Amino acid sequence: MNQLPKLEENDRIPIYVQLSDHIKKEIIQRELAEHSKLPSVRKLAEMLGISTTPVEWAYQQLIAEGYVYSQPRRGYRVRPMMDRYSKIQVPMRTGHENMVIHEQHYHNHSKIERNAIRPTRVVEFDFHMSRNDFSLFPFGKWQQYANRIWREEAEELLFYGDPQGEWGLRCEIAHYLGQFRGVNCSPEQIVIGAEQHLLMSLLVQTLLHLDGLQSIAVENPGYRLLPGTFRNYGYPIVPIPLDDEGLDILELNRVGVKLVGVSPSHQFPLGTTMPIARRMALLDWAERMGAYIIEDDYDGEFRYHGRPIPSMQGLREGSRVIYMGGFSQVLAPALCIHYMVLPKELMGSFREMYKTILFEQSASRLHQRTLEMFMHEGELGKHIRKVRNVYKRKHDLIIQAIRQYFGEKVEIIGQNAGFHLVLRMGSTQTAAELVAAALSAGIQISSAEYLWTDGSGPADGKREFIIGFAGMESERIGPGIAALAKAWRDL
Template sequence: MKQVSINLTEMSGSPVNSSLPQYVQLYQYIKDEIAAGKWQDQARLPSVRKLADMLGLSTTPVEMAYQQLLAEGFILSQPRRGYFVQKLVDTPASVPNEPPPPQGRLLRRHHSYRYDFHMSKNDYSYFPLTEWKRAYNRCLQEENVSDLLFYGDPQGEEGLRYEIAKYARSMRGVSCSPEQVVIGSDAYPLLELLGRLLRPYGNDFAVEDPGYPQYPELFKQNGFNIHPISQQEDSIDQKQLRASGATIVSVSPSHQFPTGKIMPISKRLELLQWAQDCNGFIIEDDYDGEFRYYGRPIPCLQGLLPDSRVIYLGGFTQVLSPSIGIQYMILPSILLNEYHHLKHHLFLECTAPKLHQRTLERFLRDGLVERHLRRMRTMLRKKHDAVISSIRKHFGKLADISGTGAGFHLILSLQHPASEAELQALAEERGIRVHSIEYTHIRRTQDPEYKSDNREFIVGFAGIAECDIDEGIRRLADCWLQLPDTSGDSWP
């Protein structure tokens, strides 16, 4: 029987020149030879003792290398006969080596901007870190650590669901019990779950246009037909919604994304009636409903009628921090049996960190979230007013402002010959981040005939320091308003 041919120079030289353990080097060499097809199928390998003598090693690293190759299927062991090369089926000619460690600093995921008007970034210098640490440590000290480190309730920790139900009732007017609350790490796993829950109720899904892009993309990927519904002056076009044949719609009625519109009570009741008429469901995204700067927060749609067909989505991404990883949805009672059936058969586990859930439960129970909210509203109102004042001062009548009074952003609109992409790129070159509204539109981006000189931008104010707001807006106006008009017409 043929025996493998071993290059002793390659094998014996490597231990001296490498920091890897000897058995790893030997394993890697044999694996590469087999994967490259240099050793014939069923060829015999030297015995452990013989190869150790050939390489001047003890038998231990050779035995360890052979055992690893055996476990991975590169070689076979036959009792009292030895080790043999195992033929590889449907594998590449060579197995890539482990990549070298990165040299220098890794690339940053996001650019850093001197004047960052990010649409959803918050001012985390106000985060109650001391109180969060204290609550976190109490969980570790006062609770069973083994219990904390194991799987929890798939629906979310019972204590936190109780506190969320109480919080949602008092802060947003939600009508619910803890049994209706489902907790997740962010919107994505909750929406994925909704896609499965809502499948029996229809295949046509209506979304706001413009609106949050995650909804049409995620439900389209789950096999739903997407129907973009235009925005009217104060809400979605409900005649268009009824004509679409959709039985599910997603809306953000208390502060529409991205326009900031507030759906009036008459339109809310009309939407609830639509859901009853078609046995459909409304997904209410209340992503920043707690943040209203003048007057009381607008109550949510879900609480207007008892046991309505509304799925309410809320969370603590904006209220506290996205890194805490706790969002929630409140299911209507009609969906609870189907949810528990799905939870049981898919072996679902809660995606939100259990220790963070217990910490947030204490935070809510002790009133720390509401106290933090009051502080944040005061701070954000000042920034909100500062942005409006700066836009009026530096843009004058050349820009319009809309979507004010709530949330983390407003809309700046102006007539301009340059495209939104060109204006955004120019701002970024000057160290200013703003977002074009273009990506939130569905029909507009799909229509090659669409033309307009109206440029709209989402200007966030929560994450930028108050002292940088005026200078950032001044520089934005300077780079946009001084841009020459290449069409030959005078501008502005």
């Protein structure tokens, strides 16, 4: 060893790490020749005035990383190094520098946020299309049940659960779907996942061997997750136009696909409710073609005038419908609990797919068990009734405000359900320019253009904007719409 390291005993970095880093640097910089012998553990410890333990640990770390080898009666020696190893960077680790980096991380937090995939924007009026009113979240009950579950089942919950989801929660979801959404299923058909994309990916892999499945038809415009996931698995996407009753069945028959994705209870983004005749025609198409329908029921619980529309899945016994839902809108996205209901005949394919991957449960077992208890005690039904009344009031307020401040200049699409409305208007400005003008005025809205398959928007050239209302405070809805009208009027 050419130079003894300066070890800081009071440093936050352990002695053995400081020592191994020093020896690494000498090896990389060729200051220690290949196969040269390092001092024995005892001798180096005496030279450094430390115990033998950190020296032994340092040598073992160097052996593990491949810098040093050991042979009986020959001691510790330097391994031969390739030329490109000279480019290896050895961190200069000291407690002070770690503290500086740690502080810089927080000081640069805003910069990191700006570079995020989905940057956080602080605006005065946030009309996010799917934001909940989190002041309504049942914090007290949720914490009560979570504490009870954690207290009684902590050790068990730390281990892997059923890859398909917790059995008790699947039982509660089956009962809930039958009662609130008219879905006909058993717990064995339900698959729970932390996120929609994950469930969609499992579905793609379950359907890989379906005869004739070469492409998928989707609503245009529509939610991008479904076509995006299938496209990334190599499936061509066939966009199907919408009319006043939803997906165009004649066009669907013409294209000859074996899989279609729809959101019949509240089409995203236009809010169309598919009437019973169109739903039955779609079910007939699936039976006739030996095809499957993916029914996305993301916010089917929230209908503000009249009763919620029952799911399409439950309209016919043994329907060829794959039902997708979750608790993001009902409770909160952060719980990360979604589910899909597979037709019984696909369960064999799902289990075979599982055997080839051996994936684990993705949704938190603690959250699943807490939600199970929350549902079993009847709290979910109470919560839905409560938030539906609040969201209905906000829905009516935003329609009133739009009519007051925009008059006949805009068309309101997708009323009476969900978390958002669509404003449709003519303008010489592009959608991007209008969104930017709103943002400059402190208003967050979204253009619907990106939801069209080719990004073109409506054929008549009108601009469409998604305006969420559920997460806005009631008293700020009117001022927010007034500010939006002014921002666009001043362009």
